[in-house]
Amino acid sequence: MTTPAIDDSALDQIRSLQKPGRENLLQKIVGIYVEQSNCLRERIGEAVAKADARELLESAHSLKSSSGNVGAVRVSTLSQKLEAAGRDGQLDGTAALFEELVIELERAICELRSVAGAEAP
Amino acid sequence: MSERPKMPDVLVVDDDSTMRTLARAALEQIGCRISDAADGESALRMCREWQPDLILLDVELPGIDGFKVCSTLRRNPDFVDVPIVMLTGREDDRSIQSAYDSGATDFIAKPVNWALLGHRVRYVMRGSQVSRGLRESEQKNRAFVQAIPDALFVVNADGEIVSRHLGSEGSRLMDDRIDDRTDRRIDHRLDNRLDNRIDNRIDNRIADKQSIFDGIPKSLANLWQRQIAIAIRTGLTQHSEHHSPKGKEEHYFETRMVPYTKQRVLIIVRDVSEQKRADAKIRRLAFFDSLTGLPNRQSFMVEVSRAIRRAKAHDTEFAVLYIDLDNFKRINDSLGHSTGDALLKTIAQRLEAGIRRNDLVAHSGRDESRLNVARLGGDEFTVLLHDLQSSEEAEAVAGRLVATIGEPMSYNRQQFVITPSIGIATYPSDGQDIDTLVKNADMAMHGAKTSGRNRVRNFSGTMSIRSLERLDLEDSLRRAIKSGDLELHYQPKLELETRRVNGVEALVRWTHSARGPVSPAKFIPIAEEAGLIAELGEWVLGQACDQLVEWKRGPLDHVRIAVNLSATQLCDRHMARRFIDTLASRGLENRRLELELTESTLMRDVEDTIRTMSLLKEAGFTIAIDDFGTGYSSLSYLRKLPIDALKIDRSFVSEIASTSDDGTICSAIIALAHSLSMKVVAEGVETAEQLQHLKFLDCDEIQGFYFAKPMPADEMTVFLRRNPMAVTEPDPVAESTG
Structure with a gap:
């Protein structure tokens, strides 16, 4: 059984911040997240490939x-592991973690897009 | 709605734009205005430009991290109070600790619960407003404290200083209190601490304690120690006063100890030196005589009442010495008050010095002085002698004061001799209350005046009767001068070489209608004290002139009459003129009148005297010095004065035959007079022996009972008529040698 990529309560929090008559906050956040996470995924991949611990720490921390914030629990957990690896300079196994992260990020983005798409414009 | 408090302007600092976006949304929802920054540097720049009310600050930032941003802002006075909430990892203890250390107000762990963020910010804002209010009120308090000139200390029960503030005056306290040697260092350290104390918390981190007792005298330390304990135990404010034991200027401090918090006492030390000095000045004005610096009448009265209480309590006796200077008024009248004041000051100094000496003699090794001196006003002084051992003791002290005061003194190159009359009244025998004691001492002083001045008199019960008698005499004398109850008697002077009588001395006699004859020794001082002496002198002059006129008609126009001149007459500028006029109006030659002055009269105001005497001398009057040898004549003045004769005082003559000293003195006076071309007259010659001695010493004239008593005018006329016989008949010199 697969756990859901997104924790709904996080999305509910975002929804609760929505001001009436304003741009949809959830859609906006999802948009930012998608863009940001793509960029961060590339940086993380490169850092793992180059075994650049510091770059790994910073990019994984951001992700x-x-x-x-968007409730991407799995992505968050994997990022934290990569961040810790970067902090400790223990880069063994980070390639496997990164592969897993890429998959989980795809799932999260896919799920977020469908949630955001279902939002009222 | 509009009543809701204004929501803060918030700066959100995070490099993650989802964070910024969500924070903005969350905080806008509760009415905040938001700005955001993605890194530390732009955050600091925005702070300067925008002055947010609250900062939401991520820890991990590109470039300058959140901790640095926070601590940088805290060093800026504008951001000391601005709440900074840091965003840290959920279980990142280290970050949380660092956040506090760098001055963060609060922290929020990620991931942020956005729904609660608004509430969190409200709480933080409210807390910061409370603490800002506290801080402001504390700043006000501190400003207030800084403005207080007093030194403030908070100490614990052991007297250790927990905190302190040195007021503007307080530094002086510390300078004096802490010996230079003991610790500038401590002062320095404490002052630094004060400077650093922008943050209250530093106060509680004082490491090594300084004791309030350090550097103060042990007795004061003991007192303060007790007072601190009492203040803590009872909650009551304690007071004490002390003065700095050394330093250029005496400093007085007033200390209050106020219970502060539990086991703490606030000590307020105030420099009250100025106040003390003002008090002292007022006291000086109220209780001390401004001319001499001696206690005045006011304080004398206080001292007497204190002495009465003390004597009552201890069953002891004390004496009041009432001192009045003889004829001092004349100095002020003739030489002006500045001279009078200068002499009074000198006398005051002598009294004080004399009293110190007396005190040592009378009672060495006592803490408290047994003697108090005061100036009652004018030329009146008093001395209190406590714990009297015997009545003789007061007399001895007074006697020494008479001697001290009576020593010659010079002012403006003039010499003066001022003598005192002292009256003594003793508690309890001569009075048991202030008024009676002072009145009786005063009366005894007048007794001393009446019996010749320059002496001491004890009050006795009869004194008051005698005083009434004196008043009565004064009154009678005044009438006698007018009505002619007075009479002139004459005593001849024998010229030893020629055995002729060339002169007589006029002596006043008074026969009181009720009392009979009154001795001149008694009424002359009364006349002087009562201001009758000038009148009396005029009367004597008139009588003597009338007598000269009478003798001139007979074959006695070679006889001169000598009259005594008082100091009052000599001070009168018109006196010479009046004398000349009086004689001229009767057709008398001035050389027929001889003027006799006592030594002490001469020494009162030498310059004026010389002027008056020169006038008289030029007019042809003969001038003789009476009672020579008893005063303090200076030889240089003797030479300056136009003197024709010296009359050796009877006291030297009476002992001339029995003590070699008096013989030597007579011999010296005679030699001195002759070297200055003066004649010498010996007074009070009563025996043949005395006469022989005087003859041997080459004395010029004699006067005395041995040769002839004073006699009324008609008897004198008879005596003079048969003068050649009178000389040969009773002249024992002729008998013994012949």
């Missing part, structure tokens, strides 16, 4: 933080 962890924004993933938390």
